[in-house]
Every structure is written in structure tokens, then in C-alpha cells.
Amino acid sequence: MPYYIGDVIKDNRKLVARTPEQFRETGIEVFTETRVGTVDIKEQAVLTEDGKKLPFDFLVFGTGTRAFTPGIPGEDREGVFVLKGLSDAIRIKQLLQDTPCRRAVIIGAGFIGLEMSEAFREAGIETTMVHRGALPAARWDPELSRPILEEMERHGVAFLPNTLVTSIEPGSECRNRLNTSAGPLEADIILLALGVRPDVDLARESGITLGPSGAIAVNFAQRTCAENVYAAGDCCESYHRVSGRWVNIPLGDIANKQGRVAGSNIGGDPMTFPGIVGAQSFKVFGLEAAAAGLSEREATAAGFHPVSTILWGNSAARSMPTARRVGLKLTADRGTGKLLGVQAVGEAGAVSRVNTLSAALWARMSLEDVAYLDLAYSPPFGGAWDPIHIAAQGLLRKL
The missing domain is CATH 3.50.50.60 (FAD/NAD(P)-binding domain)
Structure with a gap:
């Protein structure tokens, strides 16, 4: 999605793997803009908030993740975004096209924040990254993350290390002002890039067991604690082949593989997902x-x-x-x-x-x-x- 916002990918339709119409052509019924209210595992039924009752023989939780927001006062103001899904990317790009934006602030220094710093700079926007740590890409050794910082700075991204944002309020020169431990910053657009958490509320409320990572616990067949209920993708755990532990590493390629395994098992063709190494x-x-x-x-x-x-x-x-x-x-x-x-x-x-x-x-x-x-x-x-x-x-x- 950063590549769509940065205009490397011109058409957002290229980011849609399959449309509802394409699903329906293969006999799969799709309900868009429909929220599930409850899941009754015992009665084997899904109840939507608009009153639909969908009985099931098998159920798959594919609820993905939700963007983490830290509860900063003012984080719900206009011009403050997360980048979780395509709709977020479309809204961000629309703002950049419709409203002159001179300054951007990115809170967080993970993958999305780093990729978005490039997208903003390519659009000619003055960009500052605020991070609570000393260097970006915290997973990498300092000797390797330091060149990443140097590359960002070489391309005009300002980096504020060891800095916390305390509040967001109306700005005087730009749309918003961020009050931080390093002083105030003003920005026309603010991106909260602080990672994601598995979206497991529905599973938890329906009695499905969560693993030590906080994601849905599954076995190698992607089955949950309920015999006819499966989970796949960012909402569930994966077996780490190096540590020997069950972990939650939300990556698209893992989700695709787990989805295939779950579907194959439900369809009567037994498969197992052999695990990951977190590449x-x-x-x-x-x-x-x-x-x-x-x-x-x-x-x-x-x-x-x-x-x-x-x-x-x-x-x-x-x-x-x-x-x-x-x-x-x-x-x-x-x-x-x-x-x-x-x-x-x-x-x-x-x-x-x-x-x-x-x-x-x-x-x-x-x-x-x-x-x-x-x-x-x-x-x-x-x-x-x-x-x-x-x-x-x-x-x-x-x-």
C-alpha cells in the first residue's frame, strides 16, 4: 500500500486479489460491509449485526489484525491516519491529491513507517519520523540499522530518536500540532505506524482458545480448539521452526499458505502447515x-x-x-x-x-x-x- 500511495502502483484495483463478483462467479457468497455480532460455536451459526443468521458446518476465522493506536489525546483528529487496509491507503492518497500537504510526521519506525517515509518524500513532502527507540528497524542489529537511518537522512527524512508523542491538537501553520518530549511539531498529515495486533475479539468471545502470543491457537492443520473451527492468517499463531514455539508474525505470504491449508482440510484433502522461520x-x-x-x-x-x-x-x-x-x-x-x-x-x-x-x-x-x-x-x-x-x-x- 505504501507503493500505491507513493504512485509506484497507479491503480488500486491491482491491490485487490479477487473482487466480490469474482468470488460469486465461483459459487462463493460474499457479504461486504457486514459486521459479525456473535459466533455461536455450539449452535454452529454466525449472527451479523444487521440480523442475518448464517449456519455453518465449518467456520474459518480470518479476521487479520487491527492497527495499534496508543491512545494519544487527539489521535482521532482529521489528518491522523493508520495504514492497515486498502481503504486507509485510498483515504491517505485522496488527502494528498485534494489538499496541499507540506509536512508529514510518522510515529513509529517499523516496515510501514519506513516505506511511507519514502512515499512522502517522493511526493515532495517534508517528513519527520518520531520513534521511541534510538534507531529505526529495531529488529536489526544497530550496526545494520544505522545504515538504514543514514539512507533516510540522505533522502531528507528527519529522525527524532527516543521521543514520545504526548498529544495532538490543532496547529497554527499546519493542520495539526504534535506535542512531544522533544518539543512541538506541526504536520498536515500524521501517520500512526506503531504496528498491529491480532484481531481476536470475536474468537475470544465465542470461546476459542488464544495462544501465548495473544493470537488464536491452532494446530498444524490450522484447526482451533473447536473441532469444526479453523483460523488462518494474521489472527492466528504459526509454529516457528527455529525456536520450536508458537508465535504470531503477521505476514501476507504466511496468511496465504495457512488459508490454503485450512481450506484443503475442510474440503477433505488433509494438509498440514509445516511452520515458518519468520523471513x-x-x-x-x-x-x-x-x-x-x-x-x-x-x-x-x-x-x-x-x-x-x-x-x-x-x-x-x-x-x-x-x-x-x-x-x-x-x-x-x-x-x-x-x-x-x-x-x-x-x-x-x-x-x-x-x-x-x-x-x-x-x-x-x-x-x-x-x-x-x-x-x-x-x-x-x-x-x-x-x-x-x-x-x-x-x-x-x-x-
């Missing part, structure tokens, strides 16, 4: 960033004894004019040598290397396995010894 990526201006597996903090919480290394290598053979620096962090368990996590940042080659190492995490490879992986060597894409090899061999020496 994720984003782009901000000219930088790629990606990660998979566990951070050091997550690894410690899961009972491992993590040891890490950070390597700065080249995205291509160093003799190639296209070679760019890429930073790669590997984390392994000191006792077993098992690969636990990876992070990468660079102008090129960061996502491809994390994708490779994501497969290694999925297969539960050791560092010794990774250190001599047979990779596709070609000077435009890497050296004979790839940064993956060099980082893994360096980390082996620290075990």
Missing part, C-alpha cells in the same frame, strides 16, 4: 533489508546460547563495477552450532542472501553446512567465496 524484507529508498530466524534476544528467550558475527562484504565480485557493500549478520547456538538467525542490509544482494539462509534455517542446517553451501557463482552476483560462506566460517571460529 521478512523491506526496501527504503536505495537500501534492501531482510531478516529470518531469531534475533539474539529471541534466541536467548528460546533457551539457546547465541553467538553472532557481522560481516561487511560485496554483493558482487569485488572486481565488478556493480559491487555494492552488503552487511550480513549470522547468529548460531554456541552449544550445537545450529544456525539460528540472519539479518542483512545493502544496496543489493541483501534479500537474496536472506532468502538463501531462510532455506537453511528451514532445513535446520548447522553452520558447518552453511559454510560450504554450493551456491550459484557468477561475478555479477557474488564472489567465489560468497559473504554467506565467509560469515559462516568466521562464526564457526567463535563457537
Whole structure:
């Protein structure tokens, strides 16, 4: 959606996977703009707020997430947005088209906030990011998130670290003024980019068990605690193949896979969802960033004894004019040598290397396995010894 707001994607219809009409053509009845009031698991019926009663043999919770709003006084003012769904993106883009906007403030420094900083700057809007932490992209090691900050600042994004917003009120120069611990800011548009939470109210109220993450607990077939009730997507948990724990990591590719598994099981073709390693990526201006597996903090919480290394290598053979620096962090368990996590940042080659190492995490490879992986060597894409090899061999020496 940031790419639609930033006019990279021109037509919002390209963001709609399937229209209600297309569903109906395949025999699937769709009720849009309809809120569910209650779900009666025992009676096997869904009751909508407008009085419809929909009996079911099987039920799937696919309620997704809701944007987290911290309860800042004034966060409901005109010009203050979250970016959760397509309707939010359309409203934001409409405001930018209809109303001159000179200044934007983004509260939060995660994926959406970072991608939206680029969209606002590409629109010529003066942009400030306010973050309660010291650096953006908190999941990444400071040595890797610092280049992300430098890239943002190079493109004109002001970053206010360790800053809290206390209230939002009418502005004098712009539509709104934010009162912060670092002083007042004025903005024509404010984006609350503080993450999401699983939308589980309906499931909880109907007696469905939630897991330790606060999302709906499911098994490998996507079945909940009720025999004929399933859940899929951002509202439910996934099995993490590295930590061995059930977690909630809301990503679209995970949701698609879980939905297929749930539907296949309901349709009589048994399937299991084998889990995730939490692979994720984003782009901000000219930088790629990606990660998979566990951070050091997550690894410690899961009972491992993590040891890490950070390597700065080249995205291509160093003799190639296209070679760019890429930073790669590997984390392994000191006792077993098992690969636990990876992070990468660079102008090129960061996502491809994390994708490779994501497969290694999925297969539960050791560092010794990774250190001599047979990779596709070609000077435009890497050296004979790839940064993956060099980082893994360096980390082996620290075990």
C-alpha cells in the first residue's frame, strides 16, 4: 500500500486479489460491509449485526489484525491516519491529491513507517519520523540499522530518536500540532505506524482458545480448539521452526499458505502447515533489508546460547563495477552450532542472501553446512567465496 500511495502502483484495483463478483462467479457468497455480532460455536451459526443468521458446518476465522493506536489525546483528529487496509491507503492518497500537504510526521519506525517515509518524500513532502527507540528497524542489529537511518537522512527524512508523542491538537501553520518530549511539531498529515495486533475479539468471545502470543491457537492443520473451527492468517499463531514455539508474525505470504491449508482440510484433502522461520524484507529508498530466524534476544528467550558475527562484504565480485557493500549478520547456538538467525542490509544482494539462509534455517542446517553451501557463482552476483560462506566460517571460529 505504501507503493500505491507513493504512485509506484497507479491503480488500486491491482491491490485487490479477487473482487466480490469474482468470488460469486465461483459459487462463493460474499457479504461486504457486514459486521459479525456473535459466533455461536455450539449452535454452529454466525449472527451479523444487521440480523442475518448464517449456519455453518465449518467456520474459518480470518479476521487479520487491527492497527495499534496508543491512545494519544487527539489521535482521532482529521489528518491522523493508520495504514492497515486498502481503504486507509485510498483515504491517505485522496488527502494528498485534494489538499496541499507540506509536512508529514510518522510515529513509529517499523516496515510501514519506513516505506511511507519514502512515499512522502517522493511526493515532495517534508517528513519527520518520531520513534521511541534510538534507531529505526529495531529488529536489526544497530550496526545494520544505522545504515538504514543514514539512507533516510540522505533522502531528507528527519529522525527524532527516543521521543514520545504526548498529544495532538490543532496547529497554527499546519493542520495539526504534535506535542512531544522533544518539543512541538506541526504536520498536515500524521501517520500512526506503531504496528498491529491480532484481531481476536470475536474468537475470544465465542470461546476459542488464544495462544501465548495473544493470537488464536491452532494446530498444524490450522484447526482451533473447536473441532469444526479453523483460523488462518494474521489472527492466528504459526509454529516457528527455529525456536520450536508458537508465535504470531503477521505476514501476507504466511496468511496465504495457512488459508490454503485450512481450506484443503475442510474440503477433505488433509494438509498440514509445516511452520515458518519468520523471513521478512523491506526496501527504503536505495537500501534492501531482510531478516529470518531469531534475533539474539529471541534466541536467548528460546533457551539457546547465541553467538553472532557481522560481516561487511560485496554483493558482487569485488572486481565488478556493480559491487555494492552488503552487511550480513549470522547468529548460531554456541552449544550445537545450529544456525539460528540472519539479518542483512545493502544496496543489493541483501534479500537474496536472506532468502538463501531462510532455506537453511528451514532445513535446520548447522553452520558447518552453511559454510560450504554450493551456491550459484557468477561475478555479477557474488564472489567465489560468497559473504554467506565467509560469515559462516568466521562464526564457526567463535563457537
